[in-house]
Amino acid sequence: MLIDDMILIRKTQETELTYVRKTEKDPTNSPYILQWSLQEHKRALTDNPNILHLLVIERLSNKPVGYVLINRLEDENDSMEIKRIAFSEKGKGYGRKMLHLIKQWAFTDMHANRLWLEVVDHNFRAKSLYESEGFKIEGLQREAIKINNNYQSIYMMSILRKEYQENK
Template sequence: MNMQTQSAVLKIRQTEESDLTFVISTENDQENTPYIGQWTFEQHLNSLTNEDMRHLIIENYSGDKIGYVILTGLLDSNKALCIKRIAIQLKGKGYGKETLKLIIRWVFENTGTHRLWLDVKDFNSRARHTYESVGFVFEGTLRDSIFKGDRFESLSIMSILSHEYRSRN
């Protein structure tokens, strides 16, 4: 299923191989690296043809790329879809929140997904606040689950269920 959605502010479309330079640059931006994982070019390239994933580019109406999203679990028999990664290049303009609203709407209106979930580093209060503002609920913490450099980091698990989405809309 091809994914494309838009609002008055943003367009989200399938990532193309020619977008991957932007994706890697966004991922390696100093403002993003503390909060998101990094993949190789080959990992991103392979995800473009993986039926269980959607790799998406976020653009404004001027055609400027402003971020990307990776969804995983499209084939999950438990009807749980994961926002594996969301990275926004232009911060402080509401693009992250708008992207989440578009993703949530598309997921619950175009797939059989029951549970949309994500993990967020426990020290990323800015992102957590944004997730909560669009309906995600804190479920718990995976303590010291990532080893980064010389220390462990914990992840907060958050989700929104289809009936919660429908009651909000």
């Protein structure tokens, strides 16, 4: 469990997948993220030791406000991926707090050398947040994924351990 003054991040329970799927399908999220079936989410909870399915909870209300998937926990190159981020509550600082906790955990506890993610090119709000948190653009993959039957271009972004340590 990761915790600060505003949020805590813990493993998602199967009973919470209804919230996760609803958050994914929300019109403020669905143009930017791939949709997983209930079975895919269940498999991430139980069948894959290389992925973490995490819920972000507001501490004051003890209610979920988002979720995050972390992939490549056992990567031989020490390169971890933030596979998906989705929040039901926006504009309250939860995403920034989550990134702080995930970066600290990845670089300190997991000894990752690199933390990376992909962001749809027209998700300006998320891209701006990642840049402000030290993530650098590595490149643009043109029309690399299909979301809602539309091809989307995605930026690959990363932050290295040395960059994290210089900026903390």
